[in-house]
Amino acid sequence: VSDLGEQALIARLRARVPPPPAWVTVGIGDDAAAIEPARNELEVLTTDILVEGVHFDRRWSSSTDIGHKALAVNLSDLASMGARPRGALLSLVLPSTFPVAEFDALLGGFLELSTRHGVALLGGNLSTSPGPLIVDVTAIGTVHRRRMLMRSGGRPGDALYVSGTVGGAAAGLARLTAGTATAAGGNEAATAVRRYVRPEARVRLGLVVGRNRAASACVDLSDGLADAVRQLASASGTGATLAADAIPLDADVERVARAGGADPLLTALGGGEDYELLFAVPPRRLKGFQAACRLARDVAVTRVGALTAGTELVLDRGGQTETLPVGFTHFERTG
Amino acid sequence: VSDLGEQALIARLRARVPPPPAWVTVGIGDDAAAIEPARNELEVLTTDILVEGVHFDRRWSSSTDIGHKALAVNLSDLASMGARPRGALLSLVLPSTFPVAEFDALLGGFLELSTRHGVALLGGNLSTSPGPLIVDVTAIGTVHRRRMLMRSGGRPGDALYVSGTVGGAAAGLARLTAGTATAAGGNEAATAVRRYVRPEARVRLGLVVGRNRAASACVDLSDGLADAVRQLASASGTGATLAADAIPLDADVERVARAGGADPLLTALGGGEDYELLFAVPPRRLKGFQAACRLARDVAVTRVGALTAGTELVLDRGGQTETLPVGFTHFERTG
Numbered sequence: 001v002s003d004l005g006e007q008a009l010i011a012r013l014r015a016r017v018p019p020p021p022a023w024v025t026v027g028i029g030d031d032a033a034a035i036e037p038a039r040n041e042l043e044v045l046t047t048d049i050l051v052e053g054v055h056f057d058r059r060w061s062s063s064t065d066i067g068h069k070a071l072a073v074n075l076s077d078l079a080s081m082g083a084r085p086r087g088a089l090l091s092l093v094l095p096s097t098f099p100v101a102e103f104d105a106l107l108g109g110f111l112e113l114s115t116r117h118g119v120a121l122l123g124g125n126l127s128t129s130p131g132p133l134i135v136d137v138t139a140i141g142t143v144h145r146r147r148m149l150m151r152s153g154g155r156p157g158d159a160l161y162v163s164g165t166v167g168g169a170a171a172g173l174a175r176l177t178a179g180t181a182t183a184a185g186g187n188e189a190a191t192a193v194r195r196y197v198r199p200e201a202r203v204r205l206g207l208v209v210g211r212n213r214a215a216s217a218c219v220d221l222s223d224g225l226a227d228a229v230r231q232l233a234s235a236s237g238t239g240a241t242l243a244a245d246a247i248p249l250d251a252d253v254e255r256v257a258r259a260g261g262a263d264p265l266l267t268a269l270g271g272g273e274d275y276e277l278l279f280a281v282p283p284r285r286l287k288g289f290q291a292a293c294r295l296a297r298d299v300a301v302t303r304v305g306a307l308t309a310g311t312e313l314v315l316d317r318g319g320q321t322e323t324l325p326v327g328f329t330h331f332e333r334t335g
Numbered sequence: 336v337s338d339l340g341e342q343a344l345i346a347r348l349r350a351r352v353p354p355p356p357a358w359v360t361v362g363i364g365d366d367a368a369a370i371e372p373a374r375n376e377l378e379v380l381t382t383d384i385l386v387e388g389v390h391f392d393r394r395w396s397s398s399t400d401i402g403h404k405a406l407a408v409n410l411s412d413l414a415s416m417g418a419r420p421r422g423a424l425l426s427l428v429l430p431s432t433f434p435v436a437e438f439d440a441l442l443g444g445f446l447e448l449s450t451r452h453g454v455a456l457l458g459g460n461l462s463t464s465p466g467p468l469i470v471d472v473t474a475i476g477t478v479h480r481r482r483m484l485m486r487s488g489g490r491p492g493d494a495l496y497v498s499g500t501v502g503g504a505a506a507g508l509a510r511l512t513a514g515t516a517t518a519a520g521g522n523e524a525a526t527a528v529r530r531y532v533r534p535e536a537r538v539r540l541g542l543v544v545g546r547n548r549a550a551s552a553c554v555d556l557s558d559g560l561a562d563a564v565r566q567l568a569s570a571s572g573t574g575a576t577l578a579a580d581a582i583p584l585d586a587d588v589e590r591v592a593r594a595g596g597a598d599p600l601l602t603a604l605g606g607g608e609d610y611e612l613l614f615a616v617p618p619r620r621l622k623g624f625q626a627a628c629r630l631a632r633d634v635a636v637t638r639v640g641a642l643t644a645g646t647e648l649v650l651d652r653g654g655q656t657e658t659l660p661v662g663f664t665h666f667e668r669t670g
Contacts, residue, residue: 025483029486030570032413033380034380035377041372042369042371042372043372044368045369047460048426048459049428051466053465093384106648134473150365151366199419
């Protein structure tokens with residue numbers, strides 16, 4: 001890209017970005033973007049940065065995957081607040097040798113997802129680097145104050161529900177690392193790999209649950225289910241019990257874990273990047289929550305445990321209880 | 336920092352961040368931040384990322400400098416829109432070996448500047464990396480729609496004014512690169528170095544000029560005066576003439592350029608990172624503009640040229656005219 005230059009790349013980008021909606025007063029091309037806030041709503045902001053060699057590996061994530069994932073992880077944060085996504089800023093630090101075709105592919109992955117969720121690309125910046133590829137996204141959304149989901153609203157007695165399945169991204173990453181992505185495992189292996197390289201944020205589910213005030217708290221599973229339970233319970237000032245038998249394991253994680261001599265449940269609990277949502281649901285809202293989830297038609301939800309009085313975090317394996325293991329953390333991953 | 340872990344660092348950060356203002360509904364610690372928009376104002380958003388080895392060098396920028404600059408370059412973008420800064424998200428990718436004392440210093444540089452400008456730290460994220468230090472800031476501000484400054488409002492006949500002096504950051508960087516920062520040059524050299532490593536955004540000037548609707552267009556000098564003139568003229572659909580004699584050169588750039596056998600004027604015109612503001616001012620607003628600048632009591636402004644009909648960009652050297660040279664660009668700098 002370095003022979004094209006920043007202005008040419010920006011022109012290339014602008015040519016592909018759909019015309020902005022009316023609430024965008026100043027879009028791409030000025031020093032900053034300016035937008036009209038949504039009436040009577042809060043503005044929700046989040047940012048997440050993907051660095052080559054830390055958060056992705058170009059050997060197994062295509063540029064399209066990377067562009068998609070950089071937005072998806074931010075949409076997941078908005079979804080966990082019950083917010084409707086509106087716009088995003090995209091900053092790219094490109095290796096000087098990064099081919100223009102890869103720039104186009106990265107942008108394509110971003111724009112396919114942003115268009116699907118009605119997210120306007122508002123601005124950002126481009127620079128080149130002798131070092132790694134860096135893709136940084138700030139996403140903004142809106143939510144009505146009383147429909148917002150926070151981590152801190154849970155109470156003892158609330159049921160814990162998780163969307164989709166857990167452990168798929170960990171299984172996919174393990175397959176990629178071991179080079180067995182295309183080997184034994186068939187469709188389930190391919191699905192696991194796809195979950196890791198191209199996650200889907202549960203935007204509609206978070207939005208519908210928030211709008212129906214059907215949950216008392218929510219967090220996303222960026223760092224795994226065990227970590228999500230810990231974060232939600234800690235913010236809510238409660239303990240939690242997870243029922244091992246109830247946890248909806250991804251179809252591939254069992255095979256991958258056993259092949260590696262690991263416990264499938266612990267692999268799934270500690271495996272990050274599933275980008276599912278964990279909800280706390282008060283007993284009186286259980287029916288409303290289930291109705292909202294059906295309405296969302298996004299993904300199934302499964303009851304996996306409950307918040308408890310105190311601060312203990314417990315994993316219940318068929319009556320045998322143990323302390324919930326420590327989850328995955330981005331912070332300790334360095335490769 | 337890797338032996339402390341993300342949660343401990345976040346706790347360390349939270350302990351130092353002042354309590355958020357009332358318009359912050361959800362601050363640090365949830366999946367995303369949530370804020371109340373300012374009444375009847377537009378929301379202004381900008382993001383800029385500083386990467387070690389690309390945008391800064393830890394041999395000559397202290398961690399305090401880096402934390403300061405990462406916010407300052409974003410505040411400069413808000414200033415050029417006439418926006419009042421309100422909040423920021425801060426994302427750090429820290430080398431695993433980054434000492435905790437340096438983390439504290441970086442945060443200190445950020446917080447000193449954010450506190451001074453009333454900017455609330457709303458959130459962000461932390462991760463570790465085997466690679467370079469990355470400091471990414473998204474800043475948000477507000478501006479009344481009719482008081483906003485854009486690049487595109489200039490008209491032929493508008494005067495061009497620049498704040499402060501130009502070329503200081505280029506001189507400072509040249510001194511640092513050559514290792515002569517502390518050699519001949521005395522206070523002026525020290526000032527130039529400081530302008531490069533710890534720039535001040537012209538927040539108050541941009542705000543007051545915007546509020547008084549005293550300029551038709553504005554852009555900041557992140558990539559140098561020549562580039563700023565080009566951007567403003569291009570967005571406004573005009574040409575421009577710069578009067579070489581009128582350009583307020585930094586006191587050190589002349590010495591540094593001559594020592595390197597370069598033209599001081601061209602060094603200053605092409606030198607990035609001054610973070611001054613360039614304004615276009617319609618003839619009927621000249622008095623109002625000057626009054627607003629005095630009111631701002633931020634920094635002096637100097638008339639350096641005018642927008643013209645057509646699209647030509649001209650440098651007038653005492654009657655001899657030439658095409659305005661191409662400016663500095665981050666995109667071509669790779670070290």
